[in-house]
Amino acid sequence: xxxxxxxxxxxxxxxxxxxxxxxxxxxxxxxxxxxxxxxxxxxxxxxxxxxxxxxxxxxxxxxxxxxxxxxxxxxxxxxxxxxxxxxxxxxxxxxxxxxxxxxxxxxxxxxxxxxxxxxxxxxxxxxxxxxxxxxxxxxxxxxxxxxxxxxxxxxxxxxxxxxxxxxxxxxxxxxxxxxx
Amino acid sequence: xxxxxxxxxxxxxxxxxxxxxxxxxxxxxxxxxxxxxxxxxxxxxxxxxxxxxxxxxxxxxxxxxxxxxxxxxxxxxxxxxxxxxxxxxxxxxxxxxxxxxxxxxxxxxxxxxxxxxxxxxxxxxxxxxxxxxxxxxxxxxxxxxxxxxxxxxxxxxxxxxxxxxxxxxxxxxxxxxxxx
Numbered sequence: 001x002x003x004x005x006x007x008x009x010x011x012x013x014x015x016x017x018x019x020x021x022x023x024x025x026x027x028x029x030x031x032x033x034x035x036x037x038x039x040x041x042x043x044x045x046x047x048x049x050x051x052x053x054x055x056x057x058x059x060x061x062x063x064x065x066x067x068x069x070x071x072x073x074x075x076x077x078x079x080x081x082x083x084x085x086x087x088x089x090x091x092x093x094x095x096x097x098x099x100x101x102x103x104x105x106x107x108x109x110x111x112x113x114x115x116x117x118x119x120x121x122x123x124x125x126x127x128x129x130x131x132x133x134x135x136x137x138x139x140x141x142x143x144x145x146x147x148x149x150x151x152x153x154x155x156x157x158x159x160x161x162x163x164x165x166x167x168x169x170x171x172x173x174x175x176x177x178x179x180x
Numbered sequence: 181x182x183x184x185x186x187x188x189x190x191x192x193x194x195x196x197x198x199x200x201x202x203x204x205x206x207x208x209x210x211x212x213x214x215x216x217x218x219x220x221x222x223x224x225x226x227x228x229x230x231x232x233x234x235x236x237x238x239x240x241x242x243x244x245x246x247x248x249x250x251x252x253x254x255x256x257x258x259x260x261x262x263x264x265x266x267x268x269x270x271x272x273x274x275x276x277x278x279x280x281x282x283x284x285x286x287x288x289x290x291x292x293x294x295x296x297x298x299x300x301x302x303x304x305x306x307x308x309x310x311x312x313x314x315x316x317x318x319x320x321x322x323x324x325x326x327x328x329x330x331x332x333x334x335x336x337x338x339x340x341x342x343x344x345x346x347x348x349x350x351x352x353x354x355x356x357x358x359x360x
Contacts, residue, residue, distance in 0.1 A: 003297065003299065003302040003315065004302070004312035004315050004316055005312055019316070022316065023313070023316055023317075023320075025216045025220055025221075026213065026216050026217060026317075026320055028212070028216075029209040029210075029212035029213035029216060030209075030213065032208070032209035032212070033206065033209035033210065033213065036205045036206050036208075036209060037206060040205055041205075060293070061295075062294070106334075109334070110330050110334040111330075113240070113330070113333070114242070114329060114330040114331065114332065114333025114334035114335075115241075115333045115334075117183065117333075117334045117335075117336070119183065119336075122183040122184070132184035132185055133203070135183065135184050135335075136184055136199070136202065136203055136335065137203075137206075139330070139331060139334040139335050140203075140206055140331055142330065142334070143326075143327040143328070143329075143330035143331040143334060144327050146323075146326045146327055146330050147323040147324050147326055147327035148323070149294060149323075150290050150291075150293070150294040150319070150322065150323035150326050151294065151319060151320055151323040152294065153293070153294025153295045153297075154286075154289070154290040154294035154295075154297045154319040154322070154323060155294075155297075155315075155316065155319050156297070156299075
């Protein structure tokens with residue numbers, strides 16, 4: 001049971017889905033932020049950006065966001081779910097590009113505290129070919145999921161009973177995005 | 181010096197101001213979220229909502245956000261800056277309503293981790309007259325500043341040389357809002 005009465009069937013509209021229906025005024029910019037960060041024009045692939053979101057949510061132990069964005073990442077990455085799960089457990093051992101690995105290190109630092117990001121981490125990402133916009137977007141994705149995770153867990157929203165719900169959401173997001 | 185080249189005079193456009201100019205695609209939803217949360221229709225006064233933002237930013241030791249939203253709160257609260265500073269140091273000793281004090285306890289929990297919010301904290305806020313929408317908005321303001329703080333600090337943005345810059349921003353925000 002969520003901490004507040006969302007006025008919906010929580011199992012049918014779990015996590016942020018029910019929150020969006022409860023407060024459409026804030027849902028609009030929250031959806032548009034996810035769309036811009038995770039699907040808008042970028043030199044980072046959509047699957048890579050979803051992977052950063054899944055990785056941060058995994059670090060924050062936010063089950064709804066972790067399982068949602070793991071499914072969204074898996075649907076848009078060649079390595080599929082095994083790669084996503086590997087990244088969440090140990091990105092250093094995962095078969096990802098050195099650039100993405102360096103960006104994940106920055107994301108991990110942001111998740112703890114913005115001030116944990118060091119000039120050396122940024123230089124390492126740049127050495128692997130990361131651009132300033134990619135570094136910016138990585139920091140903002142990690143910061144944004146520090147928000148979404150707290151929002152979903154801070155109101156004690158429900159999880160779906162059936163894990164297949166995440167795959168269903170993945171198909172919807174891949175096809176229609178976050179603002180449909 | 182910020183971690184990335186923002187292409188602007190960082191002292192003239194400190195904190196999130198320079199980041200907004202660097203990446204207008206994400207600035208739009210970020211501004212609209214701040215506008216909806218801190219200035220949109222609500223039974224919480226604008227000064228009270230800015231106070232929650234200042235309090236969370238103070239807890240996260242994000243100087244730019246703390247000093248910005250402290251100025252924005254002070255400009256819209258009867259107690260002015262002394263009240264804001266007192267809340268940031270010790271909300272239990274501050275001359276605020278019992279409802280706002282209970283909401284600040286929820287915000288402090290969200291800042292650490294969404295899962296730190298307890299049913300007892302929510303019940304205490306409700307006992308002091310907080311509505312479900314007010315509890316929702318408090319959680320989302322605290323979550324959102326967990327993002328803005330990480331964004332501003334994660335990219336090592338500059339502070340203004342002159343603290344009067346915060347008062348100038350306060351006048352602009354009070355008059356024109358976050359999306360002007």
